[in-house]
Every structure is written in structure tokens, then in C-alpha cells.
Amino acid sequence: MQNIIISEIKAEDTWDIRHRVMWPDMPFNFVKLDKDSEGIHFGLFMDDKLISIVSLFVKNNQAQFRKFATEITEQGKGYGTKLLTFLINEAESMNVDKIWCNARIDKTKYYEKFGLLKTEKIYTKGEIDFVIIENDLKVK
DSSP states (O other), X not given: OOOEEEEEEOGGGTHHHIIIIIOTTSOGGGGOOTTGGGSEEEEEEETTEEEEEEEEEEETTEEXXXXXXXXXXXXXXXXXXXXXXXXXXHHHHTTOSXXXXXXXXXXXXXXXXXXXXXXXEEEEETTEEEEEEEEETTOO
């Protein structure tokens, strides 16, 4: 039986998965965020192996999650869903008004399952199209 644990981790513990999953063709330092030290970073461990990560940044009563990634071999097994559900619950417990992220446009259907909705704010980074998606947590 699998032993799944979600816990807070250090920013540097996220970098390997960020690099391998999100930006494998970029230099390693590309995945480090200037504000990583200001974030709360979470990891989902399966049998003591880190397989999914996300970083949460709270500012002005809003929570932005960034660099949400699951090991490629573990995608589609529900681990990311467990981690994102945990993260949204954490944000709600902090009494933030809104949770949001910059999502790859081809992943927006996934986020809609969690109540996050697309905005009109679209941009391109590294030849990938992104859209800002959000959920107003105070409107329930």
C-alpha cells in the first residue's frame, strides 16, 4: 500500500522537479524564482519519494501558486490533484480572498475542476501561452 504524505519543503527541494517537468530545455537556474525565499513550498511524497511540488505566495490577501509539477512518470495518477486540493485548503485556511496562477493554456481544463476560471489575461513565455486563472474564495 502506498504511503502518501504532503508536507512543507524547502524551495531548493522543488528545483529538480521544476526543471525536469516544466523547463527541461532551459538552464537549471531558469526554474529558480527570485522570490522563492518568500514562498511556502509543498511536496507530495509517495513512499518517501518526492513526486509532486507546488509553491504558494501570499500577498495582499491573495495567494498565487506557482511551479506546480508532478514527475512525468507519475502524472495521471491523481497525485497532483491531491496536492492541489491540499493547497487550496491551505489557502482557504489563511483566509485569503483569492487564489490564482499563471496556467499553461493547454492545462486550463484541469484547473477548472478546482473552481479556477480563466481570465482575459493571456501572455507568452518561452514560446508557451499562459492564461491567468483564479478562484474568488470569498464567494461561496
